[in-house]
Structures are given as structure tokens and as C-alpha cells.
Amino acid sequence: MDNISERKKTTRGREGGKIKRTSGGQGLRKIVQAGWAVITNGYMKAFSPDGPMIYQGPLKQVCTPGMNCYSCPGALGSCPIGSMQAVLSGRSRDFPFYVVGYLALIGLFVGRFICGWLCIFGLIQELLYKIPTPKLRVPEGPDRILRYLKYGILLVMVVGLPLLYRNEAGAGEPFFCKYICPVGTLEGGVPLMILNETLRNVIGWLFAWKFLILVICIAASIFIYRPFCKYICPLGAFYGLFQKVSLVRMRHDEGLCVDCGLCAKKCRMDVDPRVSPNSSECIRCRACIKACPMSALSMGIGSSDNVTEAEEGGKVV
Numbered sequence: 001m002d003n004i005s006e007r008k009k010t011t012r013g014r015e016g017g018k019i020k021r022t023s024g025g026q027g028l029r030k031i032v033q034a035g036w037a038v039i040t041n042g043y044m045k046a047f048s049p050d051g052p053m054i055y056q057g058p059l060k061q062v063c064t065p066g067m068n069c070y071s072c073p074g075a076l077g078s079c080p081i082g083s084m085q086a087v088l089s090g091r092s093r094d095f096p097f098y099v100v101g102y103l104a105l106i107g108l109f110v111g112r113f114i115c116g117w118l119c120i121f122g123l124i125q126e127l128l129y130k131i132p133t134p135k136l137r138v139p140e141g142p143d144r145i146l147r148y149l150k151y152g153i154l155l156v157m158v159v160g161l162p163l164l165y166r167n168e169a170g171a172g173e174p175f176f177c178k179y180i181c182p183v184g185t186l187e188g189g190v191p192l193m194i195l196n197e198t199l200r201n202v203i204g205w206l207f208a209w210k211f212l213i214l215v216i217c218i219a220a221s222i223f224i225y226r227p228f229c230k231y232i233c234p235l236g237a238f239y240g241l242f243q244k245v246s247l248v249r250m251r252h253d254e255g256l257c258v259d260c261g262l263c264a265k266k267c268r269m270d271v272d273p274r275v276s277p278n279s280s281e282c283i284r285c286r287a288c289i290k291a292c293p294m295s296a297l298s299m300g301i302g303s304s305d306n307v308t309e310a311e312e313g314g315k316v317v
């Protein structure tokens with residue numbers, strides 16, 4: 001207890017009685033996001049006029065941890081959501097053990113850290129949000145309902161329909177990839193159309209529909225922070241299921257917190273880390289940790305969500 005009071009006094013003293021505002025410190029995260037996007041889409045040969053349309057070498061057997069369309073000309077890995085549907089919609093209706101196990105392992109280890117650090121579409125949305133316009137916040141009621149949409153999409157479009165639907169020839173369909181995914185349209189559909197004249201000549205209603213979804217996503221991202229991640233992304237929904245039990249987790253120290261609310265204000269995913277440090281909506285961007293003037297928030301391995309003053313003074317939690 002004494003140590004905590006002392007620390008609060010010291011920190012406040014340093015700031016002359018005021019709480020210091022700090023920047024989000026997001027530079028490193030941007031570098032990692034951009035670096036990862038380049039590394040995982042680095043097959044440049046596919047972009048040359050006489051090169052292959054997409055990379056199909058051995059690395060394509062491996063899934064990337066974030067959304068990254070299989071059909072992106074430069075993609076070196078496969079998208080886990082696309083792979084999951086490919087297996088489920090196969091004639092033998094196999095269970096995608098490899099993909100589910102792989103994603104569960106990542107989820108158990110880091111939760112939605114992947115969304116914040118290793119997703120190219122997350123980065124694109126963040127860059128769009130930087131365009132200087134008035135920003136919007138979806139009102140709390142509709143926002144809360146819309147947040148469940150991504151779980152519905154995971155259940156119905158990624159698992160249910162690919163597993164259950166079969167056409168007359170006995171073939172299933174990857175419903176999410178085929179009818180919704182704006183990541184696929186941006187990374188795969190659009191570049192392939194640009195690079196290939198034959199494909200351009202057969203553009204139909206489906207491409208027009210998916211292009212419309214992409215345009216809506218891009219427009220929404222200018223005004224709302226990461227709307228695809230908040231409301232649509234089935235991979236974010238999947239990783240979110242592990243957030244409360246993952247090994248790498250956030251911790252809020254009540255003993256140090258002075259309830260200034262800067263952390264909640266800084267969070268663009270609209271999480272209040274004082275109340276729910278391991279919310280399924282948190283993408284572990286660390287902006288709140290950097291913003292906290294009392295160092296009351298931290299991220300580490302296996303720590304508990306909340307530490308009270310009593311716990312801090314006596315037992316280790």
C-alpha cells in the first residue's frame with residue numbers, strides 16, 4: 001500500500017500535480033503492420049505481365065495468422081478463413097483440424113494481438129481513418145448489436161453454409177469469400193482484374209456486388225475506426241473467443257489507477273480497459289498502455305486482469 005501511495009505521489013509530483021497526456025506511441029506498430037504486409041505479399045513475379053497470376057508454391061500450404069487473400073497475386077501464404085471454408089465445403093465435408101487447431105493455438109497464446117499487429121486489412125483501415133474528416137462513433141445501442149454480427153458471419157457464412165450447402169453436382173461453396181469478403185476483393189479480385197484482360201471481359205453481378213461491399217468498407221473506414229474489424233471480420237470474432245483466456249493478456253492495476261479515463265478515451269475500439277482489460281473487442285494495440293500516466297495498465301504473460309490495492313500490497317496475484 002505504502003509503495004503505491006508513494007508511486008502515485010511521485011508520478012503526480014513529476015507532473016506538477018497534473019496528469020500527463022502521452023501519445024499513443026503507435027509508430028512501432030505501424031512499422032510491424034507494414035513490414036508484415038510486405039513480407040507476406042512479396043511474390044513480385046506475379047505482378048509482371050508474363051508472370052504467373054498467383055503464387056502457388058509450397059508456402060501456400062501455410063496459413064497466415066491474419067486475413068490475407070489466397071488470390072492476391074503476391075500472397076505467399078493462404079488465408080485461414082478461406083482455407084477453413086475450402087475444407088468444409090469439400091465433397092467429403094472434412095473437419096478443418098489443421099486450420100482450427102492453428103487458429104486456436106494463436107488465439108490461446110495472443111488473442112486478438114494478430115488483429116492489431118499482423119493484419120493488412122486492419123492497417124489499410126487505420127490509414128483510411130487518418131484522412132482528416134469529422135469522425136463518427138456508432139451510438140452505443142446499435143454498436144452493441146452490430147458487434148455480434150461478426151459472430152453470426154463466422155457461424156453462418158464461414159462454417160454453417162459451406163458445411164451444409166451442396167449443389168446438384170455435390171460441390172459446396174466458400175460463402176464468405178464468394179459473397180462478402182472485401183479483403184479478397186481488394187487483394188485478389190481488383191488486382192487480378194487489372195492484370196488480366198480475359199477476367200475483365202467476364203465481370204458479372206457478383207464482382208459488382210463485392211466491389212460495392214469493398215467501396216462501403218473503404219468509405220466507412222474514413223469515418224469510423226476499423227469498422228470491418230468491429231462488425232464483420234470472422235477471424236477477429238474467432239480470436240476474440242480466446243481473449244479472456246489467452247496467455248498474453250492485459251492487466252489493470254486498481255491500486256495505481258486514478259480514474260482519469262484517458263485510457264478509455266484513447267481506445268478507438270471503444271473498450272474501457274479499466275472495466276474489461278481483456279475484452280473480446282481489444283486488438284491489443286497498446287495505445288491505452290502508452291496513454292496511461294500512472295502506468296496502471298500493462299500487458300504480459302499470464303497475469304490476472306485486475307489487481308486491487310490490497311492485492312498489490314500483500315499477495316501476488
Ligand code: SF4
Binds near residue numbers: 268281282283285
Ligand atoms: S483496450 Fe487498449 S490495447 Fe485494447 S484496443 Fe483499446 S487501446 Fe488498444
Ligand code: SF4
Binds near residue numbers: 256257260264292
Ligand atoms: S488506467 Fe486509465 S483511468 Fe487509470 S490512471 Fe491509467 S489512463 Fe487513467
